[in-house]
Amino acid sequence: MEQSWRWFGPDDVVPLRAIRQAGASGVVTALHQIPYGVVWSVEEIEARKALIAADPSLGLRWNVVESLPIHERIKIGEGDLTELFDAYRQSMRNLAACGVRTICYNFMPVLDWTRTELRHPLPGGGSALRFNAHEYAAFDCFMLERPGARDDFPAEVIDRAKAWFDRATQADKDALLATIMAGLPGAFDRYDIPGLRRHLARYEGVSREALRQNLARFLREVIPTAEEVGIRMAIHPDDPPRSLMGLPRIVSSEDDLAFILGAVGSQANGLTLCTGSLGAGAHNDIPAIARRFASRIHFAHLRNVAKEPDGSFMEADHLGGDTNMVTVVEILLAEQNRRKEAGDDRWRIPFRPDHGHELLDDVGKGSFPGYSAIGRLKGLAEIRGVMTAVSQLRGLPV
Incomplete structure (x- = not known):
């Protein structure tokens, strides 16, 4: 599995050298400065790539986009969407031309992850x-x-x-x-x-089924381009996996994922397995979901949560919480091995530790919540240990 790290660009208080010190080589980033619906130009993409590769001794590369955001009008199905779909497809082509070929995205209405x-x-x-x-x-x-x-x-x-x-x-x-x-x-x-x-108010009248169909329309619009240029799209689950503020959520369960992956039956239409987002739902069996959709997992966020009966939850240690991370890693390594034996030249699944605790010298540094260096380094080290043990015990490539 390709050890990766989310980096928010030049304004991130965690520098690129810290990513290398943590043991990661893949950089997961995005052009957050570009408004939703605007094309990501080759020049902007290459500038970010150059920043990541500026020090060759670090051995870093931009391996996953997180995220190429979807304009709210596409989610709502509002008006003529031709220009928005065209812009999204052009951004995909530009990313592929620059060698960045895995895109994580979400279809959450209004807000992305939500905490109190x-x-x-x-x-x-x-x-x-x-x-x-x-x-x-x-x-x-x-x-x-x-x-x-x-x-x-x-x-x-x-x-x-x-x-x-x-x-x-x-x-x-x-x-x-x-x-x-x-x-x-x-x-x-x-x-x-x-x-x-x-x-x-813009979502009044947008039912769960309507939102599903708007996502299916998006996939029909973009997956042919993904196939054409070698992009793998990986939808991120809802966080938390439940309705918020009366808005429907449609990437929250095993059934939801089955609908999405079946809406366009292409290997380019895949999943970001986020063990924390899905794990916040008592209805979700994370190892079972990983097994069922293993062939369509193009990216993974490995983190853990501890749930409470009233629906509250907290980010736990990466090997703590309610999800058996050892089993999940074993499933991902087995899927990698299958891909390698099948001759897939992109057989390694990129993953990153997600939502680490703020610890030690990072306290008070002002990093993005959940994205301090030391907490994620701890999580990555724990997962790396699990990977190494499972690999040796099962004879699977890391």
């Missing part, structure tokens, strides 16, 4: 990302005041949400809004409460 705490304290002074069900309910029901929101939560969660809201200061409420808006680091848009309400 970006730095939940850990014993000893570290911190972790956390989703508290009652704080999210307080936001949805009492700050956003979304009609019908209370119907989406158990009464006990609503009671705790109201208690939190009643004692919260304005600073507490502002911090919760900022946390929920954090979404994916590097994302282009942020909203205040009125702006979020306006954006949610």
Whole structure:
């Protein structure tokens, strides 16, 4: 498996040399400065590649795009989308021409990943990302005041949400809004409460089935180009894998993945196996999902979460939490071996450690939440150890 590392470009407080020190060689990045729907030019792509390769002694290469974002109008199915589809396809062609041929993307409406705490304290002074069900309910029901929101939560969660809201200061409420808006680091848009309400209103009438069909349309539009230029598309699951703010989520379960991969039956139409996103859903059996869709896994995010009965969850140690990471790594190594024996020249599956804890000297450095250096280095080292052990025991190539 190709050990990789997410890097947010020149503004990332984690420098490229740290990636090499962590033992990774693949750099997972994106041109976050380019607005959604605008073509990524060859010049911009080559400039990022040159930055990554500027010090040849590091041996780094841009191996995965995360993400080439999909414009919200495509998700909604709003208006004439010809120019947006054309722009997306041209960006794909430009990436392929520059040698970057794996694209991670998502189809989450409005927001990407959602948490209510970006730095939940850990014993000893570290911190972790956390989703508290009652704080999210307080936001949805009492700050956003979304009609019908209370119907989406158990009464006990609503009671705790109201208690939190009643004692919260304005600073507490502002911090919760900022946390929920954090979404994916590097994302282009942020909203205040009125702006979020306006954006949610655009999805009125977009049912779960309609969103599914809009995704299927997107795949029909772009997968032929992916096949033509040798791109592998890898959809990222919803995080968390449940409806938020009344919006449908359609990449949240094994059935969802079966629909997506069956919508266009091409090897270019694949999956980012995110063990944390899928693992936050009590309905998901991560090893079973990995086994079923192994041949279509083009990229992996390996992280772990610990779930609680009310729907809360927290980022756990990479080998802790609720998902058996050893079994997942064994499945991925076995799939790699199958690809290698079949003559696939891209048989190695790129993966990266995801959402590490903020630890030691990284505390207070201002890294993107979940993306400090030491926590991810720890996770990568743990996974590397599992890979080495499984490889030797099973006779599988790493």
